Each structure stands twice: as structure tokens, then as C-alpha cells.
Amino acid sequence: MSLQHTYTLFAPVYDALIERASRPARARSLARLPAEGVLEILLAGIGTGLDLPFLPPSHRYTGLDLTAAMLRRAAARRNGLDLALAQGDCCALPFPGARFDHVVAHLIVAVTPQPLATLREAARVLKPGGSLLVLDKFLRPGQAAPLRRTLNLLSRHVATRMDVVFEDLLAETPELTLESDEPVLAGGWFRSLKLVKS
Numbered sequence: 533m534s535l536q537h538t539y540t541l542f543a544p545v546y547d548a549l550i551e552r553a554s555r556p557a558r559a560r561s562l563a564r565l566p567a568e569g570v571l572e573i574l575l576a577g578i579g580t581g582l583d584l585p586f587l588p589p590s591h592r593y594t595g596l597d598l599t600a601a602m603l604r605r606a607a608a609r610r611n612g613l614d615l616a617l618a619q620g621d622c623c624a625l626p627f628p629g630a631r632f633d634h635v636v637a638h639l640i641v642a643v644t645p646q647p648l649a650t651l652r653e654a655a656r657v658l659k660p661g662g663s664l665l666v667l668d669k670f671l672r673p674g675q676a677a678p679l680r681r682t683l684n685l686l687s688r689h690v691a692t693r694m695d696v697v698f699e700d701l702l703a704e705t706p707e708l709t710l711e712s713d714e715p716v717l718a719g720g721w722f723r724s725l726k727l728v729k730s
């Protein structure tokens with residue numbers, strides 16, 4: 533079963549499972565977007581659009597996701613935002629380089645089968661000086677985490693990877709500089725990171 537299949541099944545219950553627990557971390561991460569101006573912002577792996585209520589209303593947003601059932605729910609959450617939706621793969625974004633002022637990547641870098649490609653693609657479509665907001669679960673360098681690594685054997689095929697070390701990805705993405713890194717949930721397994729493209 534592919535991630536697209538499982539997220540199609542997951543879509544009707546996604547909000548009930550994820551919305552409440554993730555709300556404070558989303559609000560905090562998205563508060564780092566500029567509140568003024570008209571900027572181009574990509575929501576990579578937008579899902580059901582749980583980020584939308586926290587976005588500054590003046591900007592132009594593009595939401596991309598692999599799963600049509602998730603995108604339909606995001607569309608219903610537009611609430612007046614300038615939001616274009618597209619079906620596509622975050623590991624090979626269908627956008628030219630330097631297209632966006634900021635990229636939001638909440639619960640997507642460690643979800644796709646290719647986290648490094650996902651991070652590199654986000655960096656590619658960012659303008660120099662633009663920021664990338666990442667919220668996800670990452671192991672620390674050298675962390676054994678035997679239970680998570682075992683669960684990952686199944687979870688990577690049906691929902692998310694659990695074995696991703698963010699520092700390993702960052703070492704391969706020199707155009708990104710880490711500006712902040714805060715633990716937000718589950719004893720620091722979930723982290724909120726802000727990166728800036730040079």
C-alpha cells in the first residue's frame with residue numbers, strides 16, 4: 533500500500549487525530565512568517581490545511597499534496613485566503629527555482645520516502661534570503677531509539693518515517709542555514725526549525 537492510499541483512508545479522521553495536539557506548535561512556527569506585504573508562500577504537503585487558520589491573510593499561498601482526498605479538505609478551509617492547490621510530489625516539486633519567498637514544511641520532511649530530496653527541493657524553490665519552516669519528528673545524531681527504528685519498518689510504508697536524523701539532511705544541504713531549532717512535542721522528538729537560504 534502506498535502513502536497516497538493510506539492518506540486517502542486517513543483523510544476523514546486526520547483532523548480529529550492531529551489538530552488539537554499540533555495546534556500550539558503550528559501557531560508558534562507560523563508566527564515567524566512576515567505579517568505584512570504580499571509574499572509567495574508554498575505549503576509543502578498541505579494535507580487537510582490545518583496550517584491555514586494561522587497564516588497571515590495578505591500573502592499568496594500555494595498548497596501542494598500527493599493525496600487528492602487531503603487536498604479536498606484543504607480547499608474547504610480556504611476561508612478567503614488566496615490559495616492555489618496542486619497535486620504533486622514534494623520530492624520533485626513542479627515549480628521553477630527561486631519561485632517562493634517562504635516555504636512551510638510541516639509534518640512532511642520525515643513523511644516522504646526521500647527526506648533529503650524533500651529538503652533539497654524546498655531549498656531549490658526558495659528565493660535567496662527566504663525561510664523554510666520545518667515541523668517534524670527527528671532523531672538526534674547517534675540516537676539509538678530501537679522502538680522507533682523497529683516501528684519505522686512498517687510506518688515508513690503507511691504513514692511516516694521515524695528514522696530521520698535532521699542533522700544528516702542538513703549536512704547535505706549547504707544552501708540552508710539553521711536559524712532556530714526548538715523542541716515542541718513528545719520530549720523533543722518533534723522539533724520546530726527555521727532555516728534560511730543563502
Ligand SMILES: C[S@@+](CC[C@H](N)C(=O)[O-])C[C@H]1O[C@@H](n2cnc3c(N)ncnc32)[C@H](O)[C@@H]1O
Binds near residue numbers: 535579643
Ligand atoms: C502527516 S500529513 C501532514 C499534513 C500537513 N502538512 C499538516 O501539518 O497537518 C502528511 C501529508 O503529506 C502528504 N504526502 C505524503 N507524501 C508526499 C509527497 N511525496 N509529496 C507530497 N505530499 C505528500 C500526505 O498526503 C499528507 O497529506
